[in-house]
Amino acid sequence: MKTNSLFEVFVNSILGKRYYTTFVAPKIETNRKSWIKNKKENYFMLSFDIDEQKDIKNLPWLLDLLNKYKIKAIFAIIGKHVEQHPEIYQQIINNGHELINHTYSHPDNPEFNPNKHFHTLPNEEKFLEIEKCHRVVKKILNYEMTGFRVPHFGYQFTEEIYPLLKKLNYSYSSSTVAIRTKTAGFPYKHDNIWEFPITCCQDHPFCIFDTSHAFRAKIVSHTSKEYIKSFEQLLKSNKNSFINIYQDPQDLKKFNYEKMLILLKKYKLNTVTYQQLTRLLK
Numbered sequence: 712m713k714t715n716s717l718f719e720v721f722v723n724s725i726l727g728k729r730y731y732t733t734f735v736a737p738k739i740e741t742n743r744k745s746w747i748k749n750k751k752e753n754y755f756m757l758s759f760d761i762d763e764q765k766d767i768k769n770l771p772w773l774l775d776l777l778n779k780y781k782i783k784a785i786f787a788i789i790g791k792h793v794e795q796h797p798e799i800y801q802q803i804i805n806n807g808h809e810l811i812n813h814t815y816s817h818p819d820n821p822e823f824n825p826n827k828h829f830h831t832l833p834n835e836e837k838f839l840e841i842e843k844c845h846r847v848v849k850k851i852l853n854y855e856m857t858g859f860r861v862p863h864f865g866y867q868f869t870e871e872i873y874p875l876l877k878k879l880n881y882s883y884s885s886s887t888v889a890i891r892t893k894t895a896g897f898p899y900k901h902d903n904i905w906e907f908p909i910t911c912c913q914d915h916p917f918c919i920f921d922t923s924h925a926f927r928a929k930i931v932s933h934t935s936k937e938y939i940k941s942f943e944q945l946l947k948s949n950k951n952s953f954i955n956i957y958q959d960p961q962d963l964k965k966f967n968y969e970k971m972l973i974l975l976k977k978y979k980l981n982t983v984t985y986q987q988l989t990r991l992l993k
């Protein structure tokens with residue numbers, strides 16, 4: 712994820728946890744109260760974006776691991792990859808996970824669609840990207856997706872997606888960064904579409920808690936140990952809350968990923984897919 716402003720870079724690299732504790736945590740606390748008041752439980756969602764061949768390579772290993780811990784996850788997928796590797800995507804469905812639409816060619820994917828950015832495409836082209844991915848997945852995998860994630864949510868996010876998703880009868884999206892939402896990261900509705908914001912890192916508040924900021928970013932980073940420790944902290948502090956984590960499969964062998972799944976079981980969070988959550992929120 713790209714962090715845009717100098718202020719955000721300053722917060723992430725210098726203030727870190729102090730900023731989180733002083734400014735972010737109180738907002739989460741206020742919003743959590745109304746979330747609990749509406750009798751919402753402590754939901755946890757684990758999602759993965761399959762953006763590159765490197766991600767696809769780690770899928771068989773990841774699927775085995777999720778099976779071992781009986782965890783159902785969400786995979787944001789690119790239509791072109793489904794055309795290339797239908798078997799592994801069929802396996803994801805067979806294992807009971809959820810697929811969400813991540814466009815047909817993921818503008819600015821270096822392999823398929825370099826130098827284009829989703830948010831600057833004309834609306835017709837945006838719709839084609841989403842609609843074509845939907846069509847390919849329906850045709851090849853006989854699977855009807857009902858949710859979406861914008862490529863490079865964060866800086867390529869635009870509210871223009873919601874009317875386009877409505878046209879396809881989609882009911883949810885997970886395309887926003889928790890700290891930039893009015894609900895401090897709790898689900899909200901836009902144009903009658905649920906938006907499930909992605910949880911931020913407590914140590915680097917303007918970064919989502921993904922593996923790319925932890926292991927591939929230039930300005931901020933985590934050691935493997937810190938990343939797991941920070942994850943446990945998140946699970947502890949957000950009890951009776953809403954946690955929506957996103958990770959890149961290509962990074963998962965860079966640290967003891969299994970430990971994260973063990974922690975998930977330890978804290979007994981209610982792990983759901985977006986599809987399940989949408990039904991529960993009705």
Ligand SMILES: [Zn+2]
Binds near residue numbers: 760761762861
């Ligand atoms: Zn992506």
Ligand SMILES: [Zn+2]
Binds near residue numbers: 912913918920924932
């Ligand atoms: Zn971090």
